[in-house]
Amino acid sequence: MFREMRRNDRQVSSDEALKLMEEAQYGVLSTTGENGYAYGVPLNHVLLDKGIYFHCAQAGEKIDNIGFNSKVSFCVIGNSEPIPDKFSYRYISAIAFGNCTEVSGAEKEAALLALVEKYSGGFVQQGIEYIKKDMDKTKVMKIAIEHITGKARR
DSSP states (O other), X not given: OOOOOTTGGGEEOHHHHXXXXXXXXXXXXEEXXXXXXXXXXXXXXXXXXXEEEEEEOSSSHHHHHHHHOOXXXXXXXXXXXXXXXXXXXXXXXXXXXXXXXXXXXXXXXXXXXXXXXXXXXXXXXXXXXXXXXXXXXXXEEEEEEEEEEEEEEO
């Protein structure tokens, strides 16, 4: 179902790709809309139990597209640095493919707490209060990873 990587000499292990996915500060979610166009949007995320979680508004293009086709991809890029004399870059990247669904209850709360810990680590207690107060105002989505690849030029 998924293609082999053309430059497999640059392929990194699934574990290294997952580690990058976990550590990256943001990624780009790609969806497909009813109009047939791809839609890529940068967003914050957290990796829990090999699932990629993100929060979003109750409505919008992202949610509409996921409702139309829940198969998505999510990519992140690690440190990159130009190599001018080689007309190239050093980089590491990972791309995950999976089915995206809304989560609720304890799973939603755990994902929101993990997002607070990742992005606002010095304010966890305030984050817990914020979650309790506004949890019903946000959606939390999970990408169940079906396939992940990573690639690097070192």
